[in-house]
Amino acid sequence: MARYALRCAVLVYLLFLLILPVALISWRTFGEGIGSFVGALTTHSALHAFRVTLVVAGWAGALNTVFGVLAALLLVRHRFPGKRLLGILIDLPLAVSPVVAGLALILVYGRFAPVGGWLEDRGIQIVFSTPGMVLATVFVCLPLVVRAIVPALEEMGDEQEQAARTLGAGGWQTFRRITVPGIRAALGYGIVLSLARALGEYGAVAVVSGRTVDQTQTLTLFVEERFQNFDVHASYAAALALAAIAVTSLLVTRLLRPEDGS
Numbered sequence: 001m002a003r004y005a006l007r008c009a010v011l012v013y014l015l016f017l018l019i020l021p022v023a024l025i026s027w028r029t030f031g032e033g034i035g036s037f038v039g040a041l042t043t044h045s046a047l048h049a050f051r052v053t054l055v056v057a058g059w060a061g062a063l064n065t066v067f068g069v070l071a072a073l074l075l076v077r078h079r080f081p082g083k084r085l086l087g088i089l090i091d092l093p094l095a096v097s098p099v100v101a102g103l104a105l106i107l108v109y110g111r112f113a114p115v116g117g118w119l120e121d122r123g124i125q126i127v128f129s130t131p132g133m134v135l136a137t138v139f140v141c142l143p144l145v146v147r148a149i150v151p152a153l154e155e156m157g158d159e160q161e162q163a164a165r166t167l168g169a170g171g172w173q174t175f176r177r178i179t180v181p182g183i184r185a186a187l188g189y190g191i192v193l194s195l196a197r198a199l200g201e202y203g204a205v206a207v208v209s210g211r212t213v214d215q216t217q218t219l220t221l222f223v224e225e226r227f228q229n230f231d232v233h234a235s236y237a238a239a240l241a242l243a244a245i246a247v248t249s250l251l252v253t254r255l256l257r258p259e260d261g262s
Contacts, residue, residue, distance in 0.1 A: 022243055029236040040237035048214050049222035049238070055130060056205070056218060057198035060137035064194050068145025069187070073179075075146070076153040093142045101139045102207025105132060128210035133218070136204035141194040148190030149183050156182040189253055196249030200242055 029037055040046065074080075075087060093101065109116040109126035116126055126132045160182070164174045180187075202220040209216040213225065219238055227235035 025236050025240050025243065029233070029240045032233065036233065037237050037240075040234040041241060043234070045214055045217070046222060046234065046238060049217050049219045052130070052133075052216065053199060053218040053220075056133045056137055057195055059134045060141055060198045061191060061195045063134070063138050064141050064145050065187075065191055067142070068149060068190060068194075069183075071146045072149035072153055072183075076150055077158060090146050091143050093139055098136070098140050098201065098203030098205075099207055102136050102204040105136055105139070105204070105208050109135070127208050128212070128216060130216070132208040133205050133216065136208045137198045137201050140201050140204050141197045144194040144197060145187070145190035148186045148193065152183045152186035153179075192249055192252045196246060196253070199245055199249075 041050075071086075071090060075083065075090075106127050107113055109119070109132060111117060111120055111127065119126060124131075126135065156179075160178050161174050164178050165171075169177070200220060201218075202224075205218055206221060206224075209218070209221065211217060211221050211225065217225065219242060223235050223238045223242070226232070226238065
């Protein structure tokens with residue numbers, strides 16, 4: 001009896017917190033037909049927001065993939081002073097508000113900051129442009145790839161890598177033929193999770209982007225801007241598109257989870 005009560009409690013919780021809001025957005029979006037939904041997402045501003053979102057998420061995903069693999073190898077395969085501190089720093093974005101992260105980036109890379117001013121004097125603008133949005137998204141997604149790969153590397157061990165080096169394989173050859181196949185599922189899981197997080201990021205990007213329409217507006221910022229300007233149908237359509245991307249990402253990560261592939 002307690003088991004069924006627990007299930008009902010969880011289902012009711014999900015119903016009011018997740019299912020009903022998403023269902024209501026879907027109903028409002030398609031209330032005027034599929035043509036209106038398509039039209040709302042094919043305006044110039046919506047398409048530009050999609051493009052900016054994909055560019056920012058793509059760069060953030062690529063940078064976090066490279067950093068995630070290197071950091072995971074460093075944490076698992078090497079011993080060095082400050083290893084625990086490095087692990088804490090990697091997990092820091094999980095505890096720090098994205099808004100705080102965006103403000104910190106402005107204090108470092110803003111026009112009147114020493115680093116940002118030096119870069120802008122040389123024609124490189126970070127804040128209120130795409131590079132700043134990429135940095136903010138990288139910060140938010142930083143731990144996801146690392147924490148997906150670390151358990152896979154620990155479970156894999158280093159016996160095969162040592163054997164390959166004993167047989168004369170170089171570092172890159174060992175990494176490409178031994179390490180990568182061993183962490184492929186975990187790496188894919190971390191990449192998809194990082195991309196999904198990057199596509200839906202709002203707080204840090206809102207601070208460093210400037211929210212300029214048709215310039216530095218991502219899809220999440222487009223949803224807010226359209227809603228505040230009473231274009232609720234475009235806001236609902238973009239929100240539903242983000243929800244669809246999130247659901248698709250969850251399905252993909254479910255397939256790529258190392259536990260399911262073992």
